[in-house]
Amino acid sequence: MRFAHLSDSHLGYRQFGILEREQDFYDVFARNIDKIIEMDVDFVIHSGDLFDNNRPSTEALLAFQKALLRLKEAKIPIYAIAGNHDSILRKDALPPQVLFKDIGLNLISPDNPLYNEGAVLICGIPYMPSSQGRALKERYDQLSRIADKYLKSILVSHQGIDKWMHEDTYEIELSQMPENFDYYAMGHVHNYVEEDFGKGKLVYPGSMEIWRNSESNNNYREFGKGFVVVDLSYDTPQVERVKIDLPRKFYKEIIDYNKFDEKIHELKEEILSLDNKPMIDLSVVGGDFESADVYEAIKNTIGEHVLNLRPTFKPDALLIDIIDVDPDKTLDPRSLLHLKVNEKYGREEVNRLSVDLLDNLSVGRIDDAQIISDRFYKEYYFNDENMNDKDLENSQSDSLDDYLDKNIGNSNEESVEEKSNSKQMSFDDF
Ligand SMILES: [Mn+2]
Known part of the structure; x- marks a missing residue:
């Protein structure tokens, strides 16, 4: 069984406001799809940041629609999750990927986290910000328990892992990842990464185009841009890097x-x-x-x-x-903010919250910033131990939907007011 794994296509991105650069991203995406069809794989996994933002332009939507219809014609199913760029945190808001479900996109979402492709489990969770790191870890463990029941399993996830991220801008540490999946279909890191991990392989295929000038680096010169084809019929998955030429130097x-x-x-x-x-x-x-x-x-x-x-x-x-002086590092506003907040509060979860808020507020995602704050408040200030234990006991593998639903939350969660007296910390702790 062979599948193609790709990620971070950022459709709709217009680098430096240049129209030709937007077109480059569409062209490259189409070239990747051409090659995937030519290689006649059994299915495709896209690990997030399909679109550059969660309100894509008609052109960006069309670029994906074309690709999807061509895959469909070639009878190649595609599985996808939302990344940090193309997800919407508000519970009832519809992410753009929903538009394509009826024409064949298998969207891995909190409501539908599990799929089977033959005997292989494909499961995952959309992007979660770093201030929800604990919840992310719980969800990974939950999926890991389900994977135990399968001979082969693939985890699809759009997250930064410490080993491949700048300083403290990651959401999870490699040592916290579950180890029983055969293949980790990762997205988010724009460089190419292929690593032996757990039972199998962990791969970031990287971005499909040069999204920031700094991506025209040594990693690009060595591995190029493109996707991977993975063969699951061996004990350890075989990974083949497929480079796709970029239209522009x-x-x-x-x-x-x-x-x-x-x-x-x-x-x-x-x-x-x-x-x-x-x-x-x-x-x-x-x-x-x-x-x-x-x-x-x-x-x-x-x-x-x-x-x-x-x-x-x-x-x-x-x-x-x-x-x-490395300008990427010293002048990166995320690192600066992280540093400053750390000097003042010295608490990792607060540092992460500040960066998450910056990421969302700086692009006008006010609702998402509000949701991140609410969740953070709930996670760190209404951390009722009894409730958590009970949740874990009840979380059978077959009730994952309910579990995720309950935990991913619902901005109007019942008990905020009732529990406001049983808090363990107060805002004065900041
Ligand atoms: Mn990305």
Whole structure:
């Protein structure tokens, strides 16, 4: 039994507001689907961030509809979960994926977390923010108990695991993951990851396109972008990386000002040989020059042959030791916030809450931020031990739906007011 595993297609993303970049993401997605059909797999798993946001444009919806209909024609079923980009936390709100259920999308959701493909269990949970890490762990364990009853099982999940995430921006530690699945079909990390884990393999296929410039990195040069094909007929799943060419080249060039004329013309020659206009990150360093003059010279030489040009200038006068600073790290607002909140409160769950709130509030997801706050409050301030024990006793594997329903919550949960007197901590603890 062979299946294709892909993730993080981010349909609808328009990098730097450039229309061609939006189209690139659609083209790449179609190329991945072409190749999957050509390889004649038994089914497909998509591990989240199918769309770049939870209100996709018609173009983005159409790009997926086309792919889905082609898979359907080829009689290849597809299973998918929602990622952090394309999920809606409010309980009764409908995620965009729902539009495709009637034409064949098997959506793995809190209401339908379990599927069978032949004798193989396919199960999972949509993205959960890091402030709900404890609940996430419980849900993994629940699915793990169900997997025990199957000969082969696949866990589908869109989460950051500590080993592959920046500092503290993960939701779960590798050591907390259940170990009895044959294959961990992960999404969220945009680099390619293939790891022996538990009984089998854990794979992040990575993003399908370069979603942030920083993804044009060593991992990309080594593994490319694309998907994997997994063969489950062996004791340990066999994983084959399938690279899909991107429509556009990314350059990250550093030019010594003393060789500027020579280098910029070499670059121009190379660019002219490409089919599509590239994206260019260009730093001019060293020497004595005016940034504005060099900028003019760059624009006049290659400006009309590139899709996007991001120049930086570091003449001798500015070359202190800024070159060693990793801008992704030090200026990442999530890391900064995490750091600051940690200095003030020193509590990991509060750090995580702050980052979750930033992620949602900064893109206008007010409702989701409210839900995250409510859940956090319930998890850490109404943590009634009796109730939790009872929940766990009652959670038979066949009542997973009820269990998830109860735990994933329901913003108007019964007992908030009743229990408000039995709290264990107060907000003053912050
Ligand atoms: Mn993603």
